Amino acid sequence: MHDVMNLPRMEFPKGFLWGSSTSAYQIEGDCPHNDWDRGAREGRWKEACGKACNHYALYKEDVELIRSLGHPAYRFSIEWSRVEPEEGRFDAAATEHYVDLCRRLTAAGIQPWVTLFHFTNPIWFADKGEWNKEENIGCFLRFVEYIVPKIAPYAEGWAPINEYNFYSGAPNQPEDHRRLANYAFNVLLADAGAYDIIKAHSAKPCGSPMAYLTLQPFRPHDPFDQAMTDYADWVANGWYYHAIRTGELVYPFTDARYCPQVKGRADFWGVNIYARDLVDSRRKACRADGRYPHRALRLVQSAEKPWEFSPDELMANLCRLKDKPVYITENGLATDDDRFRIVYMALHLAAIRQAMDFGVDLRSYFHWSLFDNYEWGSFDPKYGLVGFDKKTFARQPKPSAWFYKDVIAANGVSGDLVRKHLADVPSMPVACHRQGPS
Numbered sequence: 001m002h003d004v005m006n007l008p009r010m011e012f013p014k015g016f017l018w019g020s021s022t023s024a025y026q027i028e029g030d031c032p033h034n035d036w037d038r039g040a041r042e043g044r045w046k047e048a049c050g051k052a053c054n055h056y057a058l059y060k061e062d063v064e065l066i067r068s069l070g071h072p073a074y075r076f077s078i079e080w081s082r083v084e085p086e087e088g089r090f091d092a093a094a095t096e097h098y099v100d101l102c103r104r105l106t107a108a109g110i111q112p113w114v115t116l117f118h119f120t121n122p123i124w125f126a127d128k129g130e131w132n133k134e135e136n137i138g139c140f141l142r143f144v145e146y147i148v149p150k151i152a153p154y155a156e157g158w159a160p161i162n163e164y165n166f167y168s169g170a171p172n173q174p175e176d177h178r179r180l181a182n183y184a185f186n187v188l189l190a191d192a193g194a195y196d197i198i199k200a201h202s203a204k205p206c207g208s209p210m211a212y213l214t215l216q217p218f219r220p221h222d223p224f225d226q227a228m229t230d231y232a233d234w235v236a237n238g239w240y241y242h243a244i245r246t247g248e249l250v251y252p253f254t255d256a257r258y259c260p261q262v263k264g265r266a267d268f269w270g271v272n273i274y275a276r277d278l279v280d281s282r283r284k285a286c287r288a289d290g291r292y293p294h295r296a297l298r299l300v301q302s303a304e305k306p307w308e309f310s311p312d313e314l315m316a317n318l319c320r321l322k323d324k325p326v327y328i329t330e331n332g333l334a335t336d337d338d339r340f341r342i343v344y345m346a347l348h349l350a351a352i353r354q355a356m357d358f359g360v361d362l363r364s365y366f367h368w369s370l371f372d373n374y375e376w377g378s379f380d381p382k383y384g385l386v387g388f389d390k391k392t393f394a395r396q397p398k399p400s401a402w403f404y405k406d407v408i409a410a411n412g413v414s415g416d417l418v419r420k421h422l423a424d425v426p427s428m429p430v431a432c433h434r435q436g437p438s
């Protein structure tokens, strides 16, 4: 499995959906009305987003680019702070922009997959206390009511809230479980409310992507590491699946709530998958950063935050999701050496294909990301199939973009395809960055 140059040919079922993924703030540029942009003005991030990839201005050309790369689907998000820059005032030009983007994608034969919230809050919403207050959920639902009917004629798939589990956190989060639970419950309730609105206007599949963490005990047979791993998995992944499966919201140190309005509010499991985390019960932070036993594939690392990936364990993790179709809504790698992207993609696709043999109903693969984008505080991490010139914004597809185009055309992956695009497997280590919103 790990001999990437000699992968057997693995074909995907007919109708399997291929695409790439982005989010509005990370690529659009000139977007002053959200809390991330305000954060930049306050000097909170290493780098400001600025013009990013200038995609808001160049979206017509970018639709052509996506077509030329052979992507049958494209997942993007609508920037709430553009559409509703002030509370209750909807901007017609911004609305028309997103409708036009959808129209052009559809005309180019590319399915629009639409996310309605990807990490950025309009400033007015942030100032009201955003998701900390249950009464604020209505603000988001008002936006959803407004935008969904306009986009519904084009959208082929929906995600109300990207990584709604991101907010309840992984084991490194502060100890204030009740505050986190309150926040996370509100996000989940908003997601479920948005699901109902979407379903009133569209028959297309709807499900929000999880940041699906693959957690493993640092010492495989240590009972404390195992217990902490189960706990971390519950907080990061498990309670969401349980909530949608049953309507019961169960979170540590918090009274459980029964919310029937959440039950069944996902047509599929959307999963964003990147790397794995090891859980070490002997450390306060629980994460075993930097002290990896050599059990997993360790192709990439950075001095600040080592990162490893493990396609086999990812596959095992996917096997827990057999009760609904599964859409891979993000998978990708930040690396300055594009050759690793090809290796990473090939091995993950092979693992995903194997999970299908084990009975997981996998329907899509969206690569993160189409562009080298604004990676929440910095442009250093390079996740893109396509780079761009910082001055002219000229798009520069990388070899991995052509590899992926071949994968899509072949509807599968193989060692032959890898060898066509990669003379050899590069030696390690190489700079790699992984970070997210703080």
Ligand code: BGC
Pocket (backbone or CB within 6 Å): 023, 026, 162, 163, 211, 272, 330, 368, 375, 383, 434, 435, 436
């Ligand atoms: C997020 C993206 C982010 C990516 C890489 C995902 O969790 O949805 O916004 O860029 O990870 O860190």
